[in-house]
Amino acid sequence: MARRNQHTKDEIQQLSLQAVEALLYEHNHEAISTRMVAKAIGYTVGTLYTVFKHQADMLLHVNARTMDRMFLHCQRGISDSNTAEHNLTLMALSYHQFALQEPNHWNLVFSLRLPENEPLPQWQQANIDRIFHLLEYELARLSPETSPQSIQKNARILWSGVHGMTTLSLNNKLFIEGITDVETLLTNLVHQLVLTWSGA
Missing domain, CATH: 1.10.357.10 (Tetracycline Repressor, domain 2)
Incomplete structure (x- = not known):
């Protein structure tokens, strides 16, 4: 896992959105979990919730x-x-x-x-x-x-x-x-x- 201070919150948000976009080329959105996204960017699921209110918020930013x-x-x-x-x-x-x-x-x-x-x-x-x-x-x-x-x-x-x-x-x-x-x-x-x- 990446250290929490390795990236700023804005950078973590951008990494997360890029990860979801990449995953969408292989999966529909219903198959994509926060765990998959966290794993893709090297952070914990908890870290995702420091930059997004919930999973739907993350997906809305992708939209x-x-x-x-x-x-x-x-x-x-x-x-x-x-x-x-x-x-x-x-x-x-x-x-x-x-x-x-x-x-x-x-x-x-x-x-x-x-x-x-x-x-x-x-x-x-x-x-x-x-x-x-x-x-x-x-x-x-x-x-x-x-x-x-x-x-x-x-x-x-x-x-x-x-x-x-x-x-x-x-x-x-x-x-x-x-x-x-x-x-x-x-x-x-x-x-x-x-x-x-x-x-x-």
Whole structure:
């Protein structure tokens, strides 16, 4: 075991998060214990609880890092010189691609449950809002006269469709015979919603 004074608390936190991220490439989050993480970084389980309130807190910090990567991934290729539909399609495809590349990390974002009556921290809500703002910006470009409230609603409708299709495809539950190209389905989904919202 490493000596407790070998690293600062911030360093122990970062080592722990990196260890969880590495373990997620081999295991789903339900198989990862604090004991596994402590062993991976050379500290005791008790040391982990000096930098995290509980295991869910540790995993929530992992989710924040995952969402940072997801945000950057979904930004790739986005430009105001593109049409709003093109950018929305790129984001949908990037979201699906990210889930394929990091399925356990991606799944943890949506599977983690905090202890009862413990609110989501503002910093994590900000991470969620930042991703939705990408969609909302493009939807506002698509239909400038639409109210902010409707833009927010439409962003969540779009995300729900993309997320649902991504989830089903990762679990082989789309049940559409002869169609294996999920990217085509996602592109069609965005196109149909854009037609509806643009009034075309």
